[in-house]
Amino acid sequence: MQVQVDIEFEQLVKIVKTLPTGKLRQLKAEIEKETTKERSKTGLKSLLLKGPVATKKQLENIENNRKSINGGQVILVDTSILIDYYRKTNKDNSA
Numbered sequence: 001m002q003v004q005v006d007i008e009f010e011q012l013v014k015i016v017k018t019l020p021t022g023k024l025r026q027l028k029a030e031i032e033k034e035t036t037k038e039r040s041k042t043g044l045k046s047l048l049l050k051g052p053v054a055t056k057k058q059l060e061n062i063e064n065n066r067k068s069i070n071g072g073q074v075i076l077v078d079t080s081i082l083i084d085y086y087r088k089t090n091k092d093n094s095a
Contacts, residue, residue: 007015019027054062 016024016027
């Protein structure tokens with residue numbers, strides 16, 4: 001059985017002020033729990049909406065890379081070769 005009552009805000013405040021300390025803490029904890037849930041949902045939503053958006057060119061690159069990977073056309077590079085090359089070119093440029 002549910003009963004719905006329309007209460008003015010001021011009346012609600014008066015009722016809350018009459019609550020015993022334990023019930024007041026319980027009510028406060030419940031309200032904070034609900035507002036935390038709302039903040040986390042809106043926080044994620046706003047983060048996603050404000051986040052970076054890929055350009056059409058970037059999406060094409062992603063799609064081409066995906067096709068290359070799926071086609072087995074991945075090129076593996078030995079990073080030590082790249083590091084040696086980088087060190088050599090930096091020595092040549094600094095001289």
